[in-house]
Amino acid sequence: MLQRCVLRTYHVLALVLCVSAREDFDWTKNEKTSFYYSTFPTAGSSAYQTEGAWNIDGKGMSIWDAFTRKKGKIFLNDTGDTTCDGYNKFKEDITLMKDMKLNHYRFSISWPRILPSGLKSEHINEKGIKYYEDLINMLLDNKITPIVILYHWDLPQLLQEKYGGWQNVTMVNYFNDFANLCFERFGHKVKYWMTFNNPWSIAVEGYETGEHAPGMKLKGTGAYKAAHHIIKAHAKVWHTYDMQWRSKQKGMVGISLTADWGEPVDITNQRDIEAAERYIQFYLGWFATPIFNGDYPQVMKDYIGRKSGQQGLGASRLPVFSPQEKSYIKGTCDFLGLGHFTTRYITPKNYPSGLGDSYFTDRDLAELVDPKWPDPGSEWLYSVPWGFRRMLNFVKTQYGNPMVYVTENGVSEKMVCTDLCDDWRMQYFKDYINEMLKAVKDGVNVKGYTAWSLLDNFEWDEGFSERFGLYYVDFSNKNKPRYPKASVQFYKRIISSNGFPNQREVESWKRKAVETCASSNQLLAADPLIGHMEMVSEIVIPTVSTLCILLSAVFLMFLLRGRS
Numbered sequence: 164m165l166q167r168c169v170l171r172t173y174h175v176l177a178l179v180l181c182v183s184a185r186e187d188f189d190w191t192k193n194e195k196t197s198f199y200y201s202t203f204p205t206a207g208s209s210a211y212q213t214e215g216a217w218n219i220d221g222k223g224m225s226i227w228d229a230f231t232r233k234k235g236k237i238f239l240n241d242t243g244d245t246t247c248d249g250y251n252k253f254k255e256d257i258t259l260m261k262d263m264k265l266n267h268y269r270f271s272i273s274w275p276r277i278l279p280s281g282l283k284s285e286h287i288n289e290k291g292i293k294y295y296e297d298l299i300n301m302l303l304d305n306k307i308t309p310i311v312i313l314y315h316w317d318l319p320q321l322l323q324e325k326y327g328g329w330q331n332v333t334m335v336n337y338f339n340d341f342a343n344l345c346f347e348r349f350g351h352k353v354k355y356w357m358t359f360n361n362p363w364s365i366a367v368e369g370y371e372t373g374e375h376a377p378g379m380k381l382k383g384t385g386a387y388k389a390a391h392h393i394i395k396a397h398a399k400v401w402h403t404y405d406m407q408w409r410s411k412q413k414g415m416v417g418i419s420l421t422a423d424w425g426e427p428v429d430i431t432n433q434r435d436i437e438a439a440e441r442y443i444q445f446y447l448g449w450f451a452t453p454i455f456n457g458d459y460p461q462v463m464k465d466y467i468g469r470k471s472g473q474q475g476l477g478a479s480r481l482p483v484f485s486p487q488e489k490s491y492i493k494g495t496c497d498f499l500g501l502g503h504f505t506t507r508y509i510t511p512k513n514y515p516s517g518l519g520d521s522y523f524t525d526r527d528l529a530e531l532v533d534p535k536w537p538d539p540g541s542e543w544l545y546s547v548p549w550g551f552r553r554m555l556n557f558v559k560t561q562y563g564n565p566m567v568y569v570t571e572n573g574v575s576e577k578m579v580c581t582d583l584c585d586d587w588r589m590q591y592f593k594d595y596i597n598e599m600l601k602a603v604k605d606g607v608n609v610k611g612y613t614a615w616s617l618l619d620n621f622e623w624d625e626g627f628s629e630r631f632g633l634y635y636v637d638f639s640n641k642n643k644p645r646y647p648k649a650s651v652q653f654y655k656r657i658i659s660s661n662g663f664p665n666q667r668e669v670e671s672w673k674r675k676a677v678e679t680c681a682s683s684n685q686l687l688a689a690d691p692l693i694g695h696m697e698m699v700s701e702i703v704i705p706t707v708s709t710l711c712i713l714l715s716a717v718f719l720m721f722l723l724r725g726r727s
């Protein structure tokens with residue numbers, strides 16, 4: 164996030180959507196007043212961010228367990244050790260989902276929870292398997308379809324220590340073994356699989372800037388190498404499913420890519436247009452182009468190759484796929500998962516080679532934001548709904564109109580905010596979902612939508628300071644109570660109305676949601692009192708009782724001695 168901020172100064176789910184009208188894409192149809200209908204009820208979570216129970220029931224350590232133990236890496240040195248305690252509270256959470264009428268739930272499986280050392284050949288943790296079986300069974304019993312991500316960033320720590328994690332090509336086979344085990348154990352019930360969540364972040368923040376686990380700062384090489392192995396691992400897992408499981412289990416395997424939209428600062432300036440195109444190709448295209456078209460985007464090959472040459476390197480810092488690898492990787496996607504949160508304006512900026520080459524300088528561009536864009540929470544997250552429609556149309560035209568499941572979309576608030584009446588989040592969802600529905604009208608093949616996230620959770624290097632949840636979680640209380648924010652009511656209305664009927668009605672939903680959240684605010688305000696009462700019953704009462712018994716015993720002894 165730091166990197167994003169530095170550059171910036173310069174610069175829920177899814178039912179089949181009913182809207183299917185096709186029209187040619189036309190930006191001028193960006194009318195602010197149009198409202199659309201559809202159904203799209205899902206919310207999401209990920210293992211490390213919500214489960215807690217970091218060392219319970221035989222779970223092995225992940226790179227995030229190790230990273231968060233290093234002082235100064237995470238805001239306030241927070242860890243995901245307990246976080247929302249989703250491991251113990253999943254039944255309660257499914258009740259929340261049911262109440263919201265979500266029909267899908269997107270979550271991830273913790274690799275070290277089921278393979279503590281990372282290796283299938285060494286030990287399978289049956290207790291970890293049982294946890295996910297119970298979760299999946301209960302979701303299905305409640306008619307909520309599980310959508311499962313195999314890797315949301317929590318690599319087994321032993322694989323990091325022994326092999327250097329995603330810097331090492333051996334991860335491809337180890338990840339495939341883990342995925343194969345998941346297909347074997349859960350595949351008769353799970354029909355939607357995604358290999359990786361947001362590989363851009365794994366590569367760039369894990370191996371380039373070091374802001375995320377495993378914290379490596381291999382500028383200009385680390386991210387490209389990690390991404391290369393991740394793409395190969397994705398393709399291998401897709402082929403494994405295709406060859407061994409598809410005919411029996413009849414599911415689908417995709418990948419979830421996250422990207423911001425890049426808009427040229429001046430849409431009449433060719434250099435701005437090219438810079439914005441580069442921004443998106445280095446972001447989404449880095450992963451999507453090999454998977455859909457067989458190789459890295461030409462612009463990445465050109466820019467990184469040229470800069471590597473200027474550095475005096477014999478070969479490009481961007482690794483190369485062999486012809487066999489290209490055809491093996493091409494087409495390994497039954498659907499595309501898309502995470503999207505925000506937009507940047509883009510203009511060219513020349514970074515002379517040799518002055519600390521990195522992924523960021525390789526792109527030769529600057530990112531800018533409009534100070535008028537709303538910016539309620541995370542520093543990097545500006546609300547720019549129209550960027551979502553453009554991003555979806557880009558996916559349609561670049562990758563042959565694949566099936567798209569929106570896997571993450573939402574907005575945060577800062578830690579200090581304990582106001583459950585989150586009108587800015589309702590506004591964000593209203594605007595972004597409506598732009599998505601316009602994209603559906605444009606002919607983009609969107610099949611589902613996931614609000615990020617069901618609960619406030621551990622926001623990586625930002626710890627608990629940024630809250631994305633529909634539900635507020637009181638992390639200071641050991642029971643981790645959940646309180647509905649106003650957006651829960653609002654999202655429920657969108658679901659029950661199958662979209663947006665009209666402006667007036669949607670405004671009335673917002674008003675009603677704000678009215679009901681006032682009572683949740685009171686409950687939350689009473690929470691320190693509840694915490695205090697717990698302290699009274701768990702610490703004060705037993706201590707005072709023990710002291711009373713001791714004093715009575717001493718008093719009795721004196722009394723008896725006095726008599727004798």
Ligand code: NOJ
Nearest residue numbers: 209360361421502571622
């Ligand atoms: C995308 C990541 O996948 C998710 O884990 C994170 O919470 C959100 N971005 C918000 O930063």
